Amino acid sequence: MMYVENKEGDIDGFDARIGWVEFSKSGKSIRYRGRELARSSGQGIQGNFFDIITGEEYWVSGVKKRGSNIHYADPANVEVDDDAIEEYKIIKSTK
Numbered sequence: 766m767m768y769v770e771n772k773e774g775d776i777d778g779f780d781a782r783i784g785w786v787e788f789s790k791s792g793k794s795i796r797y798r799g800r801e802l803a804r805s806s807g808q809g810i811q812g813n814f815f816d817i818i819t820g821e822e823y824w825v826s827g828v829k830k831r832g833s834n835i836h837y838a839d840p841a842n843v844e845v846d847d848d849a850i851e852e853y854k855i856i857k858s859t860k
Contacts, residue, residue, distance in 0.1 A: 766849050766856075768834035769797050770841055772811040773821040776800075781835070783828055783853055784846030795825065828856050 770781035777798060787796040794803045795814065802814040802823050812822030826834055835841045845853050 766828055766852050767795075767797075768824075768826050768828050768843075769802075770812075770824040770834070770843075771821055772824055779844040780841035781824075781843045782846060783834075783843065784849045786825070828853065830856060830859060 766783065767786045768781060768783050769776060769786065776782050782798070784797065789795065792804075794801055794817070796802075801817045802825065803817050805813055805815050805822070810822065812824045814823040814825045815821065816823065824834075828834065835843065
């Protein structure tokens with residue numbers, strides 16, 4: 766389960782989402798909600814991954830126990846995917 770934020774738009778109506786991602790065998794790309802995101806190799810301005818089709822930058826990280834991955838200076842509207850809600854509650858409760 767990962768935090769995925771589109772730095773240039775939205776992900777199905779939300780700036781960011783928390784949900785299950787699928788890593789490639791090499792670990793250099795992930796799939797999330799029908800998007801293939803490749804690691805930016807430090808070349809991104811705002812993100813650490815980019816959409817291989819649209820070029821949009823994404824910030825992808827593990828879910829923090831405090832319940833928020835959002836930077837205080839860059840607020841985002843975050844949605845937890847339905848199939849990740851139970852695991853997200855467990856992560857938040859283990860402080």
